[in-house]
Structure formats: C-alpha cells, structure tokens
Amino acid sequence: MPWRRTASDPKPFSDLRPKGDDTAAFPPSLLDGYRKYRERSHTPHRPDYERLAVYGQEPQVMVISCCDSRVTPEGIFGAGPGELFVVRNVANLVPPHGPDGDYHSTSAALEFAVQALKVRHIVVLGHCRCGGVKAFLNGDAGPLSPGDFIGKWMSLLEPAAEFRCLPAERAEDPQLALEYAGVRQSLANLRTFPCVRLLEERGRLSLHGAWFDIGSGELRVLDAATGRFELCTHRPGIPANP
Numbered sequence: 474m475p476w477r478r479t480a481s482d483p484k485p486f487s488d489l490r491p492k493g494d495d496t497a498a499f500p501p502s503l504l505d506g507y508r509k510y511r512e513r514s515h516t517p518h519r520p521d522y523e524r525l526a527v528y529g530q531e532p533q534v535m536v537i538s539c540c541d542s543r544v545t546p547e548g549i550f551g552a553g554p555g556e557l558f559v560v561r562n563v564a565n566l567v568p569p570h571g572p573d574g575d576y577h578s579t580s581a582a583l584e585f586a587v588q589a590l591k592v593r594h595i596v597v598l599g600h601c602r603c604g605g606v607k608a609f610l611n612g613d614a615g616p617l618s619p620g621d622f623i624g625k626w627m628s629l630l631e632p633a634a635e636f637r638c639l640p641a642e643r644a645e646d647p648q649l650a651l652e653y654a655g656v657r658q659s660l661a662n663l664r665t666f667p668c669v670r671l672l673e674e675r676g677r678l679s680l681h682g683a684w685f686d687i688g689s690g691e692l693r694v695l696d697a698a699t700g701r702f703e704l705c706t707h708r709p710g711i712p713a714n715p
C-alpha cells in the first residue's frame with residue numbers, strides 16, 4: 474500500500490512529534506479558551522448540544538468565507554452551533570465544477586451542503602484587506618514554497634480580474650474592486666455545478682454575495698438588481714455606523 478511508510482523512509486512518525494509531553498506542548502491559551510467555552514457556552518446549553526449530537530445538523534445556510542482569522546462567519550451573523558455550514562479557504566473562492574478525480578475540498582463541502590444537508594442559501598463572504606487578494610495583485614512577489622499552492626489557488630481570480638471588476642470600483646480602490654469581483658466570480662463558479670444551477674432554477678436554493686469590513690464592522694450585501702455591494706444599514710433594525 475503506497476501510503477504506508479517503509480523502512481527506507483527518512484523520518485518515522487515518532488520523529489515528527491514535538492519533544493516531551495504532548496499535552497504540555499498544547500498551547501495554554503487554547504486550553505484557557507476551552508475552559509471558558511465550557512463554562513460560558515457549552516454547559517449552560519448542554520441540552521441543545523445533546524440534541525444536535527443525537528439528531529444531527531440541519532443548517533439552512535452555507536457560508537463560504539476566507540481563512541482570515543479576523544473574519545468569523547458565526548460571529549458576524551450571530552449564529553449558534555448547527556446554524557451555519559461553513560467552509561473557509563484562502564480568499565473565499567469557489568473553483569468551477571471540475572470532476573477530474575483530483576482532490577477538491579471546497580467542492581466536496583459544497584456537494585455535501587447542497588445534496589445531503591439541502592441548505593436553502595449559500596453566502597460567499599468576502600472581506601477587506603484580504604491577504605490572498607493582495608498576493609494576487611502583487612503577483613511579482615513569487616511563491617512561498619516550491620508547490621506555490623497559493624499562486625495556483627489565487628489564479629481562480631484571473632477571470633474575475635478581467636471581467637468582474639466594475640470600473641468605478643476599480644478606480645476607487647483596486648484591491649476592494651478585486652475583493653468584490655472575487656465574490657462575483659465565486660457566485661458564477663457556483664452556478665457551474667449542475668446541482669446548484671438546477672436547485673436555483675427550481676427556487677429551492679438562493680445564492681448571495683456579501684463583504685465584511687473588519688475595522689468598521691460594516692456588512693455589504695450584493696444587490697441582485699444593481700449588481701453592486703450595498704450597505705445593509707438601511708435594513709430594519711441594523712444600526713448605521715457611528
């Protein structure tokens with residue numbers, strides 16, 4: 474079996490482990506955070522968690538978000554456990570449908586959300602100052618490793634940069650324009666998946682674009698009528714920014 478290590482492999486698994494006690498090597502900040510989570514979140518709502526564990530998840534919404542640690546979909550949308558099915562990748566991109574036998578983590582998550590969980594909404598959530606988008610804009614920086622996984626992944630933005638940047642947005646801020654365009658491109662790529670296209674045509678699935686400003690907390694939602702990202706502060710109950 475090719476995935477099993479052989480005697481000729483240079484490093485057995487034991488050499489890859491941190492030296493010393495594995496528990497001691499676990500970041501203390503995470504253990505402290507876990508303690509608070511148990512006290513404040515899990516224990517007071519334990520019956521809800523037990524119900525989720527027994528009956529499974531039934532989220533109505535899938536969110537495709539960036540890996541960026543400053544952008545947390547559950548926090549932004551005030552969602553509890555079981556409410557959002559979240560996929561995070563560099564720059565919240567969706568590749569086009571490509572059944573080529575290779576590994577496709579985002580497509581696999583999409584397939585599960587749509588076909589098994591039967592979510593009713595998919596939200597592609599972009600954000601400001603996206604490092605992935607910045608890397609694409611500064612394409613001359615070179616790969617971070619010989620594999621250049623980021624470079625390959627971010628090439629998904631090429632059609633967006635060409636076709637989906639609105640001139641006014643580009644003039645205002647090229648990175649912002651490309652962050653918006655990346656969301657539009659991902660929505661277009663979502664529609665290359667036959668199951669997504671079919672369910673959307675039947676009115677059983679809705680696709681949405683949104684963009685979050687980390688500093689101000691502003692959320693902009695892609696307006697289907699205007700094709701622009703509009704502030705959602707005019708919607709009922711949402712306060713305007715100070």
Ligand SMILES: [Zn+2]
Pocket residue numbers: 539540541563564565600602603604605606
């Ligand atoms: Zn990002």
